[in-house]
Amino acid sequence: MTRLNYLKSAILAVSVSFIIASCDKIDEPYVIHNKPIDTSACPVPEFPVVTAHYKRALLEDYTGRKCVNCPGAAITARDLKEKYEDSLVVMAVHAGYFAEIKTSEIGTIWGYDFRTEAGTAWDDFFKVGALGNPNGMVNRKGYPANQQVLPPGAWANAVKNTIAEAPLMDLQLITEYNAAEDKLCIHAKTSFLQPISGRSLNLILLVIEDNIVQAQKNNNAAIGPTPDILDYNHMHVMRGAVNGTWGTPVLLKENTSADPVVKSYPMKFESFNMNTIVPENCHVIAFVYDVDTKEVLQAAEASVVE
Amino acid sequence: MDAQYYKVDSAIGANGVPEKMLMNSWTNITYSSGNFNAGLRYETYLNPINGYDPRYKGTGIPYWFVDYKTGQFQVTAGHIYEQFGNGTIFRTYEEHNLGYDNSLNGIRVKFNPVKGIEFKGIYGTQRYFWDKGPGIVRGGDAEFNINDLVASLEDSKLRLQVGGSFVSKYQADEEIYNGNQEKLILPLNVAAGSGRINIGYGNFGLNAEYAQKMNDPNAMNNFIYKKGESLLLTASYNQKGLGIIVQAKRLDNMNYKSKRTENGSVLDINYLPAITKQHTYTLAAVYPYATQPNNEMGLEAQVNYKIKKNTILGGKYGTDISINFSGINSIVKDRVNDSTLLDESGTLGYTSPFLKIGDVKYFRDFNIEIGHKFNNGFKLLFTYVYEEYNIDVIEGHTGEPLVYADIFVADITYKITPTKAIRLETQALITKEDEGDWFMGLLEYTVAPKWFVSVADQWNYGNEDTERRFHYPLVAVAYNNDANRIQLSYGKQREGIVCVGGVCRNVPASNGFTLSLTTSF
Numbered sequence A: 001m002t003r004l005n006y007l008k009s010a011i012l013a014v015s016v017s018f019i020i021a022s023c024d025k026i027d028e029p030y031v032i033h034n035k036p037i038d039t040s041a042c043p044v045p046e047f048p049v050v051t052a053h054y055k056r057a058l059l060e061d062y063t064g065r066k067c068v069n070c071p072g073a074a075i076t077a078r079d080l081k082e083k084y085e086d087s088l089v090v091m092a093v094h095a096g097y098f099a100e101i102k103t104s105e106i107g108t109i110w111g112y113d114f115r116t117e118a119g120t121a122w123d124d125f126f127k128v129g130a131l132g133n134p135n136g137m138v139n140r141k142g143y144p145a146n147q148q149v150l151p152p153g154a155w156a157n158a159v160k161n162t163i164a165e166a167p168l169m170d171l172q173l174i175t176e177y178n179a180a181e182d183k184l185c186i187h188a189k190t191s192f193l194q195p196i197s198g199r200s201l202n203l204i205l206l207v208i209e210d211n212i213v214q215a216q217k218n219n220n221a222a223i224g225p226t227p228d229i230l231d232y233n234h235m236h237v238m239r240g241a242v243n244g245t246w247g248t249p250v251l252l253k254e255n256t257s258a259d260p261v262v263k264s265y266p267m268k269f270e271s272f273n274m275n276t277i278v279p280e281n282c283h284v285i286a287f288v289y290d291v292d293t294k295e296v297l298q299a300a301e302a303s304v305v306e
Numbered sequence B: 001m002d003a004q005y006y007k008v009d010s011a012i013g014a015n016g017v018p019e020k021m022l023m024n025s026w027t028n029i030t031y032s033s034g035n036f037n038a039g040l041r042y043e044t045y046l047n048p049i050n051g052y053d054p055r056y057k058g059t060g061i062p063y064w065f066v067d068y069k070t071g072q073f074q075v076t077a078g079h080i081y082e083q084f085g086n087g088t089i090f091r092t093y094e095e096h097n098l099g100y101d102n103s104l105n106g107i108r109v110k111f112n113p114v115k116g117i118e119f120k121g122i123y124g125t126q127r128y129f130w131d132k133g134p135g136i137v138r139g140g141d142a143e144f145n146i147n148d149l150v151a152s153l154e155d156s157k158l159r160l161q162v163g164g165s166f167v168s169k170y171q172a173d174e175e176i177y178n179g180n181q182e183k184l185i186l187p188l189n190v191a192a193g194s195g196r197i198n199i200g201y202g203n204f205g206l207n208a209e210y211a212q213k214m215n216d217p218n219a220m221n222n223f224i225y226k227k228g229e230s231l232l233l234t235a236s237y238n239q240k241g242l243g244i245i246v247q248a249k250r251l252d253n254m255n256y257k258s259k260r261t262e263n264g265s266v267l268d269i270n271y272l273p274a275i276t277k278q279h280t281y282t283l284a285a286v287y288p289y290a291t292q293p294n295n296e297m298g299l300e301a302q303v304n305y306k307i308k309k310n311t312i313l314g315g316k317y318g319t320d321i322s323i324n325f326s327g328i329n330s331i332v333k334d335r336v337n338d339s340t341l342l343d344e345s346g347t348l349g350y351t352s353p354f355l356k357i358g359d360v361k362y363f364r365d366f367n368i369e370i371g372h373k374f375n376n377g378f379k380l381l382f383t384y385v386y387e388e389y390n391i392d393v394i395e396g397h398t399g400e401p402l403v404y405a406d407i408f409v410a411d412i413t414y415k416i417t418p419t420k421a422i423r424l425e426t427q428a429l430i431t432k433e434d435e436g437d438w439f440m441g442l443l444e445y446t447v448a449p450k451w452f453v454s455v456a457d458q459w460n461y462g463n464e465d466t467e468r469r470f471h472y473p474l475v476a477v478a479y480n481n482d483a484n485r486i487q488l489s490y491g492k493q494r495e496g497i498v499c500v501g502g503v504c505r506n507v508p509a510s511n512g513f514t515l516s517l518t519t520s521f
Helices: A003-020 A070-087 A117-126 A152-163 B391-395
Strands: A057-063 A088-094 A135-138 A169-178 A183-192 A201-209 A212-217 A228-234 A237-241 A248-251 A261-268 A282-290 A296-303 B002-006 B021-033 B036-045 B058-070 B073-080 B104-111 B117-128 B136-145 B158-170 B177-179 B182-184 B189-201 B204-213 B228-239 B242-252 B295-307 B319-331 B357-375 B378-389 B403-415 B420-431 B438-447 B451-459 B471-481 B484-493 B496-500 B503-507 B510-519
Touching (some): A070 A152, A088 A117, A117 A237, A135 A152, A248 A261, B073 B117, B242 B319, B295 B357, B357 B391
Parallel strands (some): A088 A237
Antiparallel strands (some): A169 A183, A183 A261, A201 A282, B002 B021, B002 B510, B073 B104, B104 B117, B117 B136, B136 B158, B158 B189, B177 B182, B204 B228, B228 B242, B357 B378, B420 B438, B438 B451, B451 B471, B471 B484
16 A cells, blocks of 8 residues: 555544544524423412512612622612512622632631522623622613612612512512422512513522621721621522523513412522522512513512522 | 632631631543553642642542554543544543543544544543433544545645544433523434635645534523534644734534533533644733633734844844734624523524624734843743733623733842852732722742742722732742652732633632642652
8 A cells, every 4th residue: 555545544534533423413492491390399389469669679789798898788778678678679790700719718617608509691791890889780670771870878869769660570489499309499470560562681599698797808997896797697699590591581572461470499508509508597588680681670589498 | 729818818718618728639540551551640639729629629630541452443532632624523631720621421432444534433421520420422523635545646746634523412301491481492413514624835824623513402502402613723833932822713503512501611521722822931820811702702812923033122032022913893693583582491592694803892912022132141031911801701790891901020040059049020010990009019039940039019099999909928938859849838819710722710729838749759
């Protein structure tokens, strides 16, 4: 065999290798929709009839344990929650630079991590941390005009104005927790108070935990020791999204809202890497938002253990 | 062996360790006899030095191999380091300065049927600290040296090499949801292929490699299904006293690991080289570029020129000038459709026009180095570097602004006697961003070939926070004897990033003793 013939046969061999090279080409859809829900394990309860509808505001406080000004912002959020009670839903989203954990911190008082996939994705998308912490959003208003990020000083006014708006829809939330099985059933009902068309709306469900005592940086002696509060009581910590970072649809553009929609989700804390969570300290937060404008139309909150 | 004794220094962020001292050590043993080679590496991390992944903790033999060559065949069993082409679809290597080792545990066969043709085949699993990764990696590479194969080209000025590779990884199915409601349909086998050409003509050279990777939803790309692509182009020209090299690169979704859910610097199947200059002076290396395997487009150009001896600028010994520029941006990402977010899990993710450069600036580096020997004992090296560094993208410091830095380095060596030399390095880094301005001075005394002593200090004199204008003094002494070297240093080390070939590791701040021992026999 001449060298040239070797070359030809080698090229042929390599080409054949390419053809048989193991590869699984996946075509759309890339996902299996609607994982069957065991509704028998989570029977849908009767939702109470609501006669008075009002709009609840969602305040997202983007924070991090290394952010020295964040304890002050958390107090602003706490004061607003005390003032508006059920009309305001608050969550602390730990994301971005000040929430990062370094390898060298593992095993130290800073070796805890409150970041979540959803929180990081929102922080990246809405560019909250990009403007520094503490900062937040009220009903995610102002997107995409880049007006969505609000400093703590602007939260009170934004919450007041949002609550004063007439609601387009209502959102009810019922939770049922079975400690023996570590099973939480979440039921959310959306009722449209007027026809909505041409808008896609998604529902997001989140688990929030209160009273987690961990270290926090601080520069305000009026709040606690500086520079570190070793036993800081973290409130409203967003621990994870139950139905994905961007939620699941309750209304699609091509449809007009009519009948109420009930969505039920069974979950186990363990399966959400939430096995360090104390269910008694947890709440579920639900909110419905416009997929295009990202504006939150309605929010609700319910304790995991009554 | 590297050992470090830690003192707590909360001001600079240096944490103490309960063990007081940490140690990493590597021992390579190789045996050769004729066509037979064997080797092993014994590693001890008790416990891993800060900045190395704590999962390395332990002691053992993570690397061994036996290799036999007979005629046209060479067979290696055990742990394998190998590279296909530039490595864009397959490269396994070890770099203990980075705590990096992705060796392939399996088998490799090389076959050279005739001069000018080489086939390689590999099959195995990759190292995952003290364990193996869950994926199986297999692949083949063929390289043809056309000058050896075509008789009429044997003595030609034109030199031509072509090659091609394919790699496929297999990982069993697993349940991954993009929300609680949507389970991803995962490809169990993910293939990648590449083609390359190397052309030389006289003083000119051109190397090009294009690679493509099939749908590979993984944690690094947020589980999207788009194909990956990479293109590397290198053109060069060399003649006596002048060297020019121009490189271009485009990477799109090319992170390729043998574990889907892995997001650390482990289990990489491929290697995507950086086309930025790797600076060696301390302050010039403060902002090193780390390759962004999923999203970057860049260009690098370097000219090396030697001004001739016995000219006004060249003096008695000539003057070396090296000018280098590199610029890296993002690629353009367009939404697949109106209802899909960019990079949304469980979708194609995005589309990207191949030749369009993205708006996000990652890195700029313009630098010039001038080296001149004035006489037999006196040498000066001057370096100026201008950098723009996207600390948000490269180091993940979300929201921090682009760093603009000017760096000046003067390196003066004076030979007192043929064996004794004194060297002075002065460096300044000037920036308004990040930690502000730095100054560094280093004085080094060498008694060749055995002794070396140095005293250095880095001073963050321009930190906006006046209480953080720290000094980082460091004293080091080293002793060489034949192939043995022992170095002891004491002082403070600032937090920073160490990069080798675009792969980086964060080094935390520390204060204390460091002992480094290298010996071979």
